[in-house]
Every structure is written in structure tokens, then in C-alpha cells.
Amino acid sequence: MVTKVLCVAEKPSIAKAVANHLSGNQVTTRNVTGNVYTKNYEFHYNFATWGNCDVVMTSVAGHLLSHDFASQYRSWRSCDPSALFEATIDTFVEDGKKAISKNIEVQARYAQILYIWTDCDREGENIGSEIRDVATKINQRLRDPGKTVRARFSNIERAHIIDAARNPVPLDDAQANAVASRIELDLRIGASFTRNLTLSIQHMLQGEEKRVVSYGSCQFPTLGFVVERYFRVRNFLPEPFWTIKVMHEKEGIKVNFRWARNHLFDRMVVVILFERCLQAKTAKVTKVSTKPTSKWKPLPLTTVELQKCGSRFLRMDSHRVMQLAEQLYQRGWISYPRTETDQFDRGMDLRALVQKQIQGGPWRQFAQGLLDGGFSAPRNGRNNDKAHPPIHPVNFVDPSVLTHEEQRVHEFVVRRFLACCSQDARGSKTDISILYGMETFSTSGLVVLERNYLDVYPYDKWTSSQDLPNFREGEVFEPAEARIHDGKTSPPGYLTEPELISLMDVNGIGTDATMAEHIAKIKERAYVETRPRGRQPRRDDEDVSEEEQPFKPEVARGRGRGRTAGRGRGGRGGGNARGGGNSGVQEFIPTTLGVALIEGYENMGFEISLAKPFLRKEMELKMKAICEGRKTGREVVQETIDQYRAVYARTQQRLDVLRASVQRYVVAGNG
Amino acid sequence: MATTASTSEVKNAISQYLTSKNVPPTQAWLRDFLPSIRLNTPIVALQKTALFRILCTDLRSSVSQASSAVLPSDISAPEVKERRLDGAITVQVLDFEDIGHSRWSQVENLEAVERGEMTKGREIIRVADEETNTDPNHTATAEASSGPHKLLLQDAKGTKVYAFEMEAVSGVGVQQLAIGAKLVLRDVLVARGVVMLQARSVEVLGGKVEAWDKKWRGERKEMLKRKAGMREDGGQEG
Numbered sequence: 001m002v003t004k005v006l007c008v009a010e011k012p013s014i015a016k017a018v019a020n021h022l023s024g025n026q027v028t029t030r031n032v033t034g035n036v037y038t039k040n041y042e043f044h045y046n047f048a049t050w051g052n053c054d055v056v057m058t059s060v061a062g063h064l065l066s067h068d069f070a071s072q073y074r075s076w077r078s079c080d081p082s083a084l085f086e087a088t089i090d091t092f093v094e095d096g097k098k099a100i101s102k103n104i105e106v107q108a109r110y111a112q113i114l115y116i117w118t119d120c121d122r123e124g125e126n127i128g129s130e131i132r133d134v135a136t137k138i139n140q141r142l143r144d145p146g147k148t149v150r151a152r153f154s155n156i157e158r159a160h161i162i163d164a165a166r167n168p169v170p171l172d173d174a175q176a177n178a179v180a181s182r183i184e185l186d187l188r189i190g191a192s193f194t195r196n197l198t199l200s201i202q203h204m205l206q207g208e209e210k211r212v213v214s215y216g217s218c219q220f221p222t223l224g225f226v227v228e229r230y231f232r233v234r235n236f237l238p239e240p241f242w243t244i245k246v247m248h249e250k251e252g253i254k255v256n257f258r259w260a261r262n263h264l265f266d267r268m269v270v271v272i273l274f275e276r277c278l279q280a281k282t283a284k285v286t287k288v289s290t291k292p293t294s295k296w297k298p299l300p301l302t303t304v305e306l307q308k309c310g311s312r313f314l315r316m317d318s319h320r321v322m323q324l325a326e327q328l329y330q331r332g333w334i335s336y337p338r339t340e341t342d343q344f345d346r347g348m349d350l351r352a353l354v355q356k357q358i359q360g361g362p363w364r365q366f367a368q369g370l371l372d373g374g375f376s377a378p379r380n381g382r383n384n385d386k387a388h389p390p391i392h393p394v395n396f397v398d399p400s401v402l403t404h405e406e407q408r409v410h411e412f413v414v415r416r417f418l419a420c421c422s423q424d425a426r427g428s429k430t431d432i433s434i435l436y437g438m439e440t441f442s443t444s445g446l447v448v449l450e451r452n453y454l455d456v457y458p459y460d461k462w463t464s465s466q467d468l469p470n471f472r473e474g475e476v477f478e479p480a481e482a483r484i485h486d487g488k489t490s491p492p493g494y495l496t497e498p499e500l501i502s503l504m505d506v507n508g509i510g511t512d513a514t515m516a517e518h519i520a521k522i523k524e525r526a527y528v529e530t531r532p533r534g535r536q537p538r539r540d541d542e543d544v545s546e547e548e549q550p551f552k553p554e555v556a557r558g559r560g561r562g563r564t565a566g567r568g569r570g571g572r573g574g575g576n577a578r579g580g581g582n583s584g585v586q587e588f589i590p591t592t593l594g595v596a597l598i599e600g601y602e603n604m605g606f607e608i609s610l611a612k613p614f615l616r617k618e619m620e621l622k623m624k625a626i627c628e629g630r631k632t633g634r635e636v637v638q639e640t641i642d643q644y645r646a647v648y649a650r651t652q653q654r655l656d657v658l659r660a661s662v663q664r665y666v667v668a669g670n671g
Numbered sequence: 672m673a674t675t676a677s678t679s680e681v682k683n684a685i686s687q688y689l690t691s692k693n694v695p696p697t698q699a700w701l702r703d704f705l706p707s708i709r710l711n712t713p714i715v716a717l718q719k720t721a722l723f724r725i726l727c728t729d730l731r732s733s734v735s736q737a738s739s740a741v742l743p744s745d746i747s748a749p750e751v752k753e754r755r756l757d758g759a760i761t762v763q764v765l766d767f768e769d770i771g772h773s774r775w776s777q778v779e780n781l782e783a784v785e786r787g788e789m790t791k792g793r794e795i796i797r798v799a800d801e802e803t804n805t806d807p808n809h810t811a812t813a814e815a816s817s818g819p820h821k822l823l824l825q826d827a828k829g830t831k832v833y834a835f836e837m838e839a840v841s842g843v844g845v846q847q848l849a850i851g852a853k854l855v856l857r858d859v860l861v862a863r864g865v866v867m868l869q870a871r872s873v874e875v876l877g878g879k880v881e882a883w884d885k886k887w888r889g890e891r892k893e894m895l896k897r898k899a900g901m902r903e904d905g906g907q908e909g
Contacts (some may be wrong), residue, residue, distance in 0.1 A: 239774060271863075275863070663870045
């Protein structure tokens with residue numbers, strides 16, 4: 001008897017692509033009652049494990065199941081919000097997904113094998129388990145060992161898919177449970193705090209603001225960073241500083257020497273030191289060293305990097321970049337765009353990938369050059385999520401089939417990949433130090449000898465400085481010019497998106513999959529606004545204002561990032577389609593409501609404020625622990641609920657503080 | 672097999688020891704100190720205790736003002752371009768300040784500490800290092816060091832003078848140095864009335880005057896804020 005296999009992908013586009021690859025485009029397409037987008041693709045295929053099979057490939061549209069509190073808790077005034085920590089949660093199929101769910105049931109009834117083809121990350125694992133739940137309700141036998149399996153794939157390229165089809169693996173229940181826990185926690189904590197927050201301050205808000213004031217355990221710390229930077233900028237006090245500049249002219253070239261002390265905030269001391277320089281009359285060259293130097297090619301591309309670069313170089317917000325990347329992935333042009341991995345697996349045939357890019361595009365000659373001997377193994381970063389490779393182009397694509405925005409993201413991915421496979425740029429750096437009085441000054445010159453990767457990656461800049469004249473160690477000269485120069489410190493700018501992404505990444509809130517969403521959320525909730533950063537005049541060494549670097553606290557820079565994929569997997573083209581093409585980097589300004597909320601919670605004076613990243617970071621770490629089998633979902637849910645319940649109770653006691661903050665920033669601020 | 676020394680033997684041994692450490696005690700101080708010790712304690716221990724104690728006092732009352740061991744009274748005269756101070760002079764630290772970093776950044780750092788962000792597990796990383804993609808031999812310059820510092824020093828007679836840390840002197844820093852700590856200046860250079868401190872001309876004896884230090888630390892943040900909001904010319908009063 002021919003084995004019947006039911007394959008289920010996460011989205012219609014994936015289902016179609018996989019079905020076509022496996023069947024050699026010999027597919028019968030059938031409609032699904034009640035849903036226009038979902039199709040069933042019927043074909044024959046010989047799976048290595050099960051022989052000749054009749055295959056039906058279909059898809060869901062993100063999560064099949066929805067979760068909400070039991071009906072008696074749904075109304076906001078039905079209970080005290082804190083009851084939601086323990087209230088029963090119903091799991092059900094919402095109306096919009098009923099047709100899809102029914103389709104799964106119908107197809108599952110006669111299937112011997114259930115083959116899950118959802119995207120390979122935590123969220124996908126969870127959706128896979130939902131599909132399994134729906135299917136096994138109708139067909140118990142699918143619960144038998146080996147009857148429900150999943151495919152491991154990172155892109156939609158044909159050879160890759162066929163290879164994946166040959167090597168099914170079990171569903172990872174640990175990951176599915178991590179997501180289930182996250183969903184439950186977000187629901188309980190989100191709902192209870194949101195209800196409490198809204199009910200407490202809604203009456204104080206006017207008009208537009210008189211809506212739901214939401215709380216999210218990730219949104220708040222994200223908003224916290226924005227507000228904190230806002231206050232830093234507003235409270236900034238510019239301070240005068242003084243420096244000594246030395247200039248000497250030799251061989252017709254004017255050389256500026258920079259003070260080793262950079263600058264000092266005490267004029268008297270600088271004047272004294274300056275006098276001693278003048279008193280010495282001559283300066284002596286203490287060091288002349290010319291060394292080869294290089295500018296490293298970039299690391300393989302991760303999601304966080306893509307978002308930061310998208311913001312910085314493509315002037316697109318992170319949400320938009322991810323949407324476009326997702327589209328490129330679904331159509332088989334790039335690999336899975338949600339990854340933390342910044343090292344290429346040694347076994348990967350990178351040359352073959354480079355080969356694909358010689359067919360066209362402005363980089364084709366460069367790609368050819370790589371194949372002709374310029375190829376160099378990519379650098380290895382420190383991260384490997386073991387699930388997906390760094391983002392890279394999988395095929396050659398004629399740009400005309402892409403929209404303008406897609407082209408820009410695609411181009412970035414290709415150029416980045418080719419840059420990874422190039423040599424570092426090489427140059428020669430000359431450092432010269434002089435002793436003038438008792439003060440040390442230095443200058444340096446750079447000659448770029450080989451641009452290498454820079455030729456395909458215009459996003460990095462490295463140019464030769466002006467030539468330096470020849471100095472000898474021990475040489476003595478009288479500087480042409482020496483003077484005291486003053487300046488003022490200037491405030492940092494408001495937070496830009498790349499900076500915010502960096503902060504979230506480094507402080508462990510959100511994951512590569514979710515950071516863009518949290519940022520989109522605080523915009524949607526009108527907790528922040530964005531505006532283009534005002535043009536700041538280019539400052540060179542000569543100029544007056546130099547920004548002071550803030551103290552860097554001495555802490556360990558652990559880069560352990562949690563991996564909860566907390567994104568809502570709705571259908572494509574979700575919510576905030578923010579247009580790209582903004583000129584100038586966008587900066588975030590909190591709204592009065594945003595400020596009121598953060599300040600309100602901060603002023604409650606808890607050891608751990610909701611506006612700080614610690615709680616969320618802990619949650620992300622616990623998610624990781626579930627995935628790695630170190631904790632169970634139940635344990636984590638219980639621990640986290642207990643933590644937040646305590647916070648909730650304290651918040652209740654200090655609601656007056658929150659109201660005072662709203663009064664101060666919102667109410668008094670209006671009119 | 673310690674024998675109980677006589678009071679005057681002990682007094683001399685302690686006095687000699689402290690003098691060798693450049694903190695020769697006044698008779699008054701010795702008189703106050705002696706009743707607090709047990710004469711049959713080994714002399715070495717007594718000497719150490721004495722040193723520790725005297726380092727916690729106000730020099731003006733505890734250390735003898737032999738003329739060779741104090742600052743010239745006109746030390747701060749700005750008209751004198753340069754002079755050298757021969758010999759060893761002991762001073763105490765009345766105040767000091769990091770003049771290499773803006774006061775505002777120092778305030779922010781203090782506030783981060785207050786918020787508990789320096790404790791393990793509660794760190795908030797605010798500056799995400801952009802990847803330095805240049806030569807690995809190129810040392811990263813990011814460190815949280817402080818300085819250079821400007822200090823206000825006072826000798827046993829009460830004469831005050833400013834000092835500047837020309838090169839890093841180990842033991843000078845907000846964490847390591849306390850108000851009231853004692854330094855010994857040796858053959859030190861003075862430019863326009865400011866002592867130029869170098870590692871080879873300074874010995875940090877340490878110590879602290881508890882009351883002064885506590886007050887200083889308590890008021891430090893406000894003082895930094897005030898100074899940050901200072902008038903434009905940024906001049907420091909002498």
C-alpha cells in the first residue's frame with residue numbers, strides 16, 4: 001500500500017515551493033474550502049524513509065491555536081486583574097483559522113505520516129506541535145513513534161529542500177514548550193498589568209490617549225532605554241575643556257599633532273603644561289613606526305546586524321527590513337533571516353554560492369574575481385545558534401523580479417556575503433610620537449594599499465589620509481605652531497534605531513526574531529515618536545565641540561542572548577508597513593505618556609523596576625533553559641508568575657506615584 | 672620572650688619609626704596615643720599600630736612641623752615659573768578631582784552605581800561597542816580608568832597647595848584614595864604654584880580622616896553637578 005504523507009508548512013508560499021521542488025513541478029493544486037490563500041498540493045514522491053508516497057502538502061497561516069482567558073474573565077471589570085495570574089486559559093481555534101484547521105483534520109484522517117515543514121525556530125516548533133495536536137485528535141496513530149516528524153531547512157533552494165526531505169527529525173518538544181510558556185506568561189502578565197495600568201490612569205487621559213494603555217514585559221524596558229536617553233540629553237550640561245594643539249610644517253606638508261591627554265577640564269593646569277612646552281622650545285621625535293594594518297572584512301550576517309545596517313545604511317526601520325527579508329526568504333532568494341549565527345559551517349560550499357552571483361548584478365565582476373583566486377574564508381563570529389546559517393544569498397535573482405525595496409535589502413545581503421568571502425582591506429599605518437616639554441603628542445597617517453572587500457561593500461569607509469612627511473626617531477624640531485584650543489562637550493543624540501537594537505541585544509531583551517516587533521509596538525502604542533535626526537555639522541579634530549564618551553562601566557560583556565521567538569505569526573504583510581526611504585537616521589523621542597509611564601514605575605523605587613531590562617532578561621534566559629531541558633515549562637511559568645505577582649502587589653501599593661507621574665507629564669503637559 | 676619595655680623606650684621606638692616614615696609625631700599626639708596601647712605588646716606591632724593611627728589624623732595636630740618637612744609658605748605663588756622642593760615633605764589630601772573626564776559623565780557614573788547597576792547580574796550595558804574591525808594588534812582604548820587628577824594638599828603647618836598628576840600615580844583614584852590620606856613628596860617640581868606629581872616623586876602612605884572623607888563622598892555628586900553647571904570661563908579658584 002502506498003504511504004500517505006501529509007506535509008504542512010507555515011505559509012502558503014513555502015508549501016508551494018516545497019511541493020514544486022519535490023514533485024519536479026508535477027503538482028495537482030486543490031482549493032481549500034473557506035480559505036482563499038491556502039491550497040493543497042498533491043503529488044507523488046519517493047521519500048527515502050517510506051518509499052513511494054502519495055503526498056498532500058498544505059499550510060497553515062502562522063499559529064493555528066489561540067489562547068485567551070475563560071469567558072468569565074474576559075471582560076475587564078469581571079475580576080481583579082491579579083486573578084489573571086491563576087485564571088483558566090482556554091485554547092481554541094479562532095474563526096479566521098477554522099477553515100485551515102478543518103483542512104488539516106480532513107487530510108490527517110487518512111495519513112500515515114505527518115511531516116511538519118514549519119520554519120525552523122522555536123515559534124515554528126510550537127506551531128508544529130499545534131498542527132500535531134489538531135491532526136492527532138482525528139488520527140491517533142500519528143502519535144505513534146516516528147509517525148510525526150519535521151524537516152530541517154534553512155532556505156527554499158531546491159537541492160537543500162530535497163536534502164531536507166530525506167532527513168526528517170523529531171519535533172523538538174522542549175522548544176515547543178518554551179514557546180507555550182512564553183505565550184502563557186505574556187498573556188497572564190500582559191493582561192493583568194495592562195488592565196491594572198489602564199484602569200488606574202485611563203480617567204486621567206484625554207481624547208486619543210483614552211484607550212488601552214498596554215504593558216508588555218519587553219516593551220517597557222525598550223521604552224525605558226528611549227526615555228533614559230531622552231533625559232540624559234535634556235539634563236546634559238555642556239562643559240568647557242582645553243587642549244593643546246601642535247602643528248609643524250615639513251616637506252611642504254602641515255602635520256597636526258594630537259595631545260596624548262586628549263583634553264582636560266581645568267584651564268589652569270593646561271596653561272601650566274602649555275607653558276612648559278613653550279619653555280622647552282623644541283620637540284623631539286620619540287617614535288616613528290610604520291606597520292602594516294588592515295581593516296577587517298565584516299562578519300557573516302545575523303538578524304541583529306541586518307536590522308542595524310538596514311537602519312543605518314538603507315534608512316529602513318527594522319520592522320520593514322525584516323518584512324522584506326522574510327519575503328526574499330519565502331521566494332527562495334536568501335536564507336532564513338532569523339538567525340544569531342555569525343559563522344559559516346566549515347562544510348558549506350561557499351564558492352558555489354559565489355558562483356551563482358556571477359550571472360549578473362553590479363557585483364558580478366567582483367564575484368568572478370573571488371572565484372579567480374580572491375576568495376578568502378569568512379571570519380568566524382562567536383555565535384552559533386545551531387539552527388540556521390548566517391543570512392546569505394541562495395540564488396541569483398534578476399533584480400527586475402524584485403520590488404525596489406526588496407532590491408535594496410537583497411543587494412545588501414549579496415554584497416555582505418561577497419565581502420565575507422573576500423580578503424581584508426590592507427594598508428600601512430605610520431605612527432609618530434613626539435615629546436614636547438613633558439607632554440606627548442602624536443599623529444598618524446594611513447595609506448590604503450589594497451581595498452579588497454571594500455570594493456564590493458560600500459557601506460564601510462577607509463581612505464588614505466594625507467601623506468606624512470618623513471620623520472626620524474631622535475629628530476628634534478621647533479614646532480611651527482603650538483596653541484591652546486578650547487571646546488565644549490556636547491550632548492549625546494536621542495536614541496537611534498541601531499543604537500536601540502544594540503542595547504536590546506546586549507542587555508538580553510528580545511531575541512533576533514522579536515526585537516523589531518517590540519520597537520514597532522512602542523511606536524504603535526504612541527509611547528514614542530520618531531523623527532529624522534537634525535543634521536549635525538561634520539566635526540573634525542580642529543573643531544570646537546567634541547563629544548565626550550560616557551564612562552563605560554566595568555562589566556562583563558556577556559553576549560548570551562535568549563532565544564524566545566515571541567513574534568505573532570500572523571499572515572504576511574502584517575501590521576506596521578512603515579515605508580522605507582527615510583532620509584537621515586531616525587531618532588526616538590518618547591511621548592509624554594511614554595515618559596510618564598517609565599518615570600512612574602521607576603519612581604516606585606523597587607529594587608527591580610519594570611522599566612529595567614533585568615526581569616525580561618531573566619525570562620529570556622529561562623526560555624533558553626527550557627529549550628535545553630534544564631527546566632520545565634511549568635517550573636518557569638510558576639517562578640515567573642511569582643516574581644511578577646510580587647511586583648504587581650508592590651505596584652498596587654504605590655499607584656499614587658504612577659498617577660503623580662501621569663499628572664506631571666501628561667495632564668499638566670497638555671493645554 | 673618579650674620583656675616589658677619602659678614607657679620612654681616605647682615612646683622613642685615609636686617616634687623613631689614614625690619619623691622614618693616621614694610622619695614624625697608631636698609630643699601631644701604621643702601623649703594621647705600611649706594610654707591606648709599595652710606596653711607589653713611586641714614593639715613592631717606597636718609601631719604598625721601607631722603608623723596606622725597617625726595616618727588617620729589631621730597632620731596639623733599630629734605631626735611635628737620641622738621646617739624641613741613642610742611646604743614653603745609662598746608655595747602657591749603663580750609668579751614663580753618653576754622651583755624644586757628638596758627633601759621629603761608630608762602632606763594630606765583635602766580634595767581631589769578627575770579633570771580628564773567631564774563632571775557630567777562622572778555624575779552619570781555615580782548615578783549608575785546608585786541604581787545598583789554595577790552589581791553583578793544587574794549591569795545595564797549602555798554603550799554597545801561597535802565592532803573594531805581593524806588590525807587585532809591595535810589595542811582597544813576603551814577603559815574605565817579615571818584621571819588625571821588634580822589634588823588639594825596640605826602640610827603639617829596648614830599650608831595648602833594644588834597638585835597635578837603628571838603621570839599616573841598608583842594609589843590615586845576615587846576608589847583608592849581617601850580624604851585625609853597622606854603623601855610624601857620628594858624633590859618634587861612645582862610649576863606656577865602647582866605641584867607636578869610623578870610616580871618617582873610621590874609616595875602614597877595612605878590613611879584617611881573618617882569625618883572628612885565621609886562628608887566628601889556624601890557631597891561629591893552635588894559638588895560635581897554644581898561644577899558642571901559652572902560659569903563659562905571654567906576657571907578654578909586658587
